[in-house]
Amino acid sequence: MKYGNRKTKVQRILSRVLILLACSLLLSACNEKEEDNGFPDEQNAVVFNGRVVNSDGIGIKDVKLRVDFIDTRLFSSLTRKKSETKTDQNGNYQLKFYVRADEDTLFKQHLPHVAYRLTADASKLSADKYLLPEDATYQMEIYGRPDASEQVDCMIPECRKIDVTLTGFSTQDYSNNEFYISIKTPAGFFSKDEKGIRHFYGSYGKDYKATQPNVHYTIPLAVNDSAEVMVLRQKNGKGNQVWKKIYIGKTSPTSLTFDYNAAD
Known part of the structure; x- marks a missing residue:
């Protein structure tokens, strides 16, 4: 036994x-990755042109650009690599690829899970100099068949690290009390309107939470730009959100403080 x-x-x-x-x-079978092995067909060619720049409009070299066809339907996904390149000395790039028949068929159905994904891989840039997401990539998705020629630029801001303090928070009752800030900075892919104003398809964002009466963070913020800071204070189950715009210059401010008991 x-x-x-x-x-x-x-x-x-x-x-x-x-x-x-x-x-x-x-x-593994339901999450497929493949190279585009279709034959070149100039009638179905698409060219993405653009620049990768910093906040001052200066080009950034050696940033990898890639476009994939993605189909992210439930229980099954496909990522098909279409084209890849990197920026030149002036930050310029060009990506050329061909719309395949099966891709065109799916686009004509206006399916929400089908798109071209454009990725800027900035992993070779210094995180001490540039404002980078945790995976060092910026992405945007284009739904529907793109035009034969598309202009898509990308901004990767230079940054400066600033000391930020969250003060005055009581930790006695976490269920009803909460204090954190959420910082958002325009970054990543964008287009310009007729007036030359940038319209971003995404942003760099991160939350910082108070876990004790005084918490100190060292936070990278974009230089020569205004950071949008959402301050959330929840007291006895009632929350209050305040949005602030803080301009970050090359040398000032050097520190910021947010008080849980402030009137704003």
Whole structure:
């Protein structure tokens, strides 16, 4: 009987391993990645042109640009690499690819899970100099078939680290009290209107939460730009949000303080 019990345990372990292996294979099959192996067809060619610049409009070299066709339907996804390049000395780039027949068919159905994804990979840039997301990439998605020629620029702001203090927070009742700031800075891909005003498709953002009466953070903020700071104070279950715009110059401010008990 002892031997039989051991055999049952072994069988159970093997069954679990096989189930995990099967699930892993199933997930791999449902999340496909492939290279675009279609034949060039100039009638279906699309060219993305643009520049990658800092806040002052100065080009940034050696930033990788890539465009993928993505189909992110439930339980099944496809990422098809279409084209890849990198910026030149002046920050210019050009991506050329071809719309395949199966992609065009899906676009004509106006499906919400089908798009071209444009990615700027800034992993070679210094995080001490530039404002970078955690994965060092900025992305935008284009739904519907793009025009034969598209102008899409990308801004990666230079940054300066600033000491930020959250003060005055009581930690006695976390369920009803909360204090944090959420910082957003325009960054990433953008287009310009007729007046030359930039319209961003995304932003750089991060939350910083108070976990004790005085919390200190060192936060990178874009230089020569206004950071949007949302201050949330929740007291006894009632929340209050205040938005502030803070201009960050090359040398000032050097620090910021937000008080849980402030009147604003």
